[in-house]
Each structure stands twice: as C-alpha cells, then as structure tokens.
C-alpha cells in the first residue's frame with residue numbers, strides 16, 4: 169500500500185465536504201458531485217488494496233448511485249426526501265468514522281514505514297529495499313502449510329499462524345489474512361470471515377480450501393473474502409497471489425485522450441476524469457490525433473461523434489490505419505443515437521457510446537473498465553504467461569528504449585543475462601511442473617528486488633534479462649549477487665524434503681558504441697564465461713572487451 173494516512177484523510181474530508189454541500193443545496197448538481205467523489209474514493213481504496221474500507225465505500229456508492237438514479241428521473245422531484253437524506257447521512261458518517269479509525273490506528277505504523285524507507289542508504293541505488301510484509305494464516309492444520317510458509321519467508325514476508333479459535337492482534341494489520349475453510353462447517357468459516365472483515369480495514373482476506381461448489385464460493389465472497397482458492401488449488405497459485413500483493417508493483421495512472429472540438433466540453437470531461445484520478449489530454453482539432461496518440465500514449469480515446477468537417481468515426485478510421493493503435497479502445501460521446509453511425513463505429517472497433525449529457529460516474533466507470541480490459545489484453549501480448557515478466561520480444565524493445573533514453577540524457581545502463589544452472593537436471597529429477605515452479609520463484613525474486621524503473625524479462629526457457637538504467641556495472645553486480653545468494657537459499661519443497669537451485673549471470677555495461685544486439689551479446693558472453701568458470705557466479709564485461 170503506498171498511500172499515506174494524509175491521502176486518506178484528505179479524500180475523506182473532501183467527500184464529507186461534498187456531502188455537506190449536498191445537505192445545504194438540494195439540487196441534482198451537488199448530488200452528482202458528491203456521487204463522483206464517493207465513486208472515485210471507492211476506486212482509490214480498491215486500487216490501494218484497502219479491502220475492508222473498499223467494501224464499506226462500495227456499499228455507500230451503491231446507495232448513492234441508486235439515489236442519483238431516482239433524482240435524475242423526471243418524476244423524482246429532483247431532491248432527496250428527508251428520510252432518505254437522514255439514512256444516507258448516517259451511512260456517510262459511519263463510513264467516515266471507519267476511515268478515521270483506520271487512519272488513527274495506522275498513522276504511526278505507516279509513518280514508521282515511511283521513515284524506514286527514507287533512511288534507505290544512497291549506497292544502494294539499484295536496489296529497492298523492500299520492507300518486510302506480514303501476513304496471517306488462520307488454520308487448524310499448520311503443518312499442511314509449512315512448505316508454503318517457508319517459501320513465503322524467502323521473499324521477506326513474515327507469517328503469523330493462528331488456530332481458528334484464536335484471535336489475531338488488531339495492529340499492525342496484516343497485508344493478507346488467509347483463512348482455511350477445511351474441516352469445518354461453511355457457516356463457521358463464513359462467520360469468521362465476517363468477523364475478520366469487520367476487524368481489518370485494509371487486509372486482503374483470502375479463503376483457502378473453500379468448496380468448489382457455487383454456494384461455498386458465493387458465501388465466502390459475500391462474507392468479505394477478496395478471493396477464494398478452492399480445495400486442491402496448487403500452493404504455487406496461492407504463493408503467486410501473496411507475492412503479487414507484497415510486491416512493489418504499481419499500476420500506472422489511466423491515460424485518456426479526449427478528442428472534442430468544444431474547448432468547454434473538453435475541459436468538463438477532463439475535470440470529471442481527473443476527479444477519478446485519470447490523466448488526460450484534450451485536443452480540439454481531429455487532425456492532431458495521430459501526433460497526440462504518439463506523444464501521449466493514451467490507454468483510451470474519448471471521441472466526440474460530431475466535429476466540424478468530420479465525424480468521430482472518420483477519425484477512428486484514420487487511427488486504425490496505424491498498427492500500433494489497432495486495439496486502442498475508442499468510446500464515443502454523442503448527442504443523439506444515430507443507428508447507422510453507431511453500426512459503422514462498432515465495425516471499426518468502437519467500444520461504447522455515451523449519450524450527452526453524460527453521467528460522470530458512468531463515464532469514469534466505462535473508461536476504467538475498458539482500460540482494464542485493454543491493459544489485460546496488452547499484458548498477455550507483452551508478457552510471458554508463466555512468470556508475468558516481459559516476454560522475449562518486449563524485453564528487446566524495452567532494452568532499445570532504455571538505450572535511447574541513456575543516449576539522450578547521457579546516463580549509464582547495465583544489462584544482465586541470468587540463467588538457472590543445470591536446469592535440465594531439475595526437470596529430469598523433480599519433474600517439469602517443479603521446474604516451472606523454480607522458474608517462477610526466480611522471476612518473483614528478480615521482480616521483487618529491482619526498482620520500478622528497471623525491467624526484467626524472460627528471455628528464453630530458464631534464461632532472464634535484467635535491464636538496469638542508470639546503473640554502473642559494480643552496482644549491477646552488487647544487486648544481482650545478493651539475488652544470486654538469496655535464490656540459492658530458497659528451499660523448493662519435494663515429497664521427502666527439499667532442494668535448492670542456483671544461477672549464473674553475465675553483466676555488461678552499455679557504452680555509446682553498442683546497440684541493443686551488441687550489448688546483449690556481451691552480456692551473453694559474460695554469462696558463458698560464468699558458466700565455464702563453474703556456475704553459481706556472476707561475470708562482468710566492462711565497456712572495454714576484457715572480462716573481469
């Protein structure tokens with residue numbers, strides 16, 4: 169979680185202020201502003217993994233949106249009834265109270281974490297010192313989970329195990345609470361999830377060993393589980409969820425290009441988007457669309473349907489001539505429902521129509537859901553399915569971009585090729601699925617230890633590429649050697665015990681004479697030398713050609 173107590177407090181105060189305005193001015197406009205604020209806060213909480221608060225905000229949002237629907241209905245009278253207002257006021261106060269309690273209970277803890285982060289020594293510029301995360305595990309059969317708990321420990325995640333009859337300490341809140349549903353009635357499991365949901369405002373609550381039937385899963389989710397893993401789920405899947413939650417990955421902000429000839433309408437749309445934390449750029453001339461797409465790289469285009477000289481569909485037709493924008497979602501804003509134009513627009517991959525005047529909450533929800541789908545699609549195209557790292561092609565493109573940036577700003581750059589040692593014998597001895605698990609473990613470790621500006625790709629089967637902009641070879645060596653040692657300490661569980669694995673790595677520092685192919689070749693050459701020198705080691709090729 170990377171939001172501060174101040175962020176939460178500020179948003180909560182904004183929401184309360186909007187509600188106050190609503191109670192003073194009974195019109196629709198102020199209520200819509202309040203609804204946008206509730207909706208945006210709800211998404212903010214979800215985006216920051218504050219699950220319990222998110223669920224409270226979501227139920228408030230549902231209430232507010234249904235009231236907004238009534239207010240917008242011409243027969244609705246345009247104002248809240250006194251009863252509805254009193255009930256809503258109680259719900260707003262209850263929600264605000266829960267946020268305040270959370271902020272007060274956690275500000276000292278979060279502040280400590282911030283100070284620890286600030287104190288990170290400058291001497292380690294290429295390594296993000298991840299602070300330990302804690303998770304709790306509520307189960308009566310701890311031995312069944314000992315391998316998973318040991319694995320999690322290698323990623324600096326601390327686990328507190330408690331029995332189902334015990335109580336967890338209220339603070340600090342665990343990043344995740346795993347609740348075992350095995351060997352007890354569904355009602356008892358559901359009741360415990362509800363209690364935990366009430367106790368923890370931020371923690372992810374995840375059910376494990378939940379029945380595969382609809383009823384068990386539906387009840388677990390309704391009780392407050394953020395996810396549930398059915399009986400028989402591989403521990404690797406649960407492990408992946410834990411590592412993801414405890415990793416330092418953050419989704420970049422949503423980006424929207426608004427093509428709208430009216431400056432006033434464009435500004436209004438941008439304001440609505442920004443309330444929901446969406447970055448945007450507005451252009452008024454359709455002719456500027458290609459330049460804007462290239463420079464702004466939006467996740468979605470909001471397109472006015474009617475502009476002087478051309479329709480939105482014609483603009484989209486031009487956009488679709490460019491391969492890199494073939495799948496960029498386009499949402500049309502239209503004042504009418506011209507069926508012929510809509511059919512044309514859909515054939516060109518138009519994703520949605522919103523009729524003006526648009527409902528801001530719906531606009532933000534449509535934009536975000538389309539962007540989520542688009543990003544998921546891109547992720548599967550650009551990332552490797554086993555590890556979630558960049559795939560071979562994307563890794564090479566990423567390296568080229570990093571070299572371009574280093575050329576521009578005169579900075580340094582290092583590349584490492586990392587290859588698991590004797591991996592064939594891991595597969596031969598323990599089986600291919602265990603081999604996959606080892607590959608995943610290394611990818612998690614690499615991803616967890618590099619900075620957000622670095623990149624890690626799966627270059628081949630058991631070979632990885634690590635791109636470290638701004639790093640000197642000595643720094644790259646220090647970072648990767650620490651990872652090498654930590655990886656060799658991971659105990660991979662097998663029936664009658666465990667085994668460990670190690671890797672070799674080759675590091676090359678970029679200089680202005682090298683293109684991406686040449687740089688990768690040098691890192692590969694260094695890797696070859698590391699293998700020849702006995703494996704489980706790193707080799708550096710300096711910008712000259714001598715191996716160190």
Ligand SMILES: Nc1nc2c(ncn2[C@@H]2O[C@H](COP(=O)(O)OP(=O)(O)OP(=O)(O)O)[C@@H](O)[C@H]2O)c(=O)[nH]1
Pocket residue numbers: 554587588589590591592593595599600601602603604607628629630699703
């Ligand atoms: N489990 C699993 N194995 C893979 C995957 N991709 C490649 N491999 C295996 O990785 C092994 C690579 O073996 P080699 O290239 O001989 O290298 P090595 O045994 O690691 O030996 P050195 O690199 O010389 O230390 C082969 O057995 C491949 O089948 C994968 O996605 N999953």
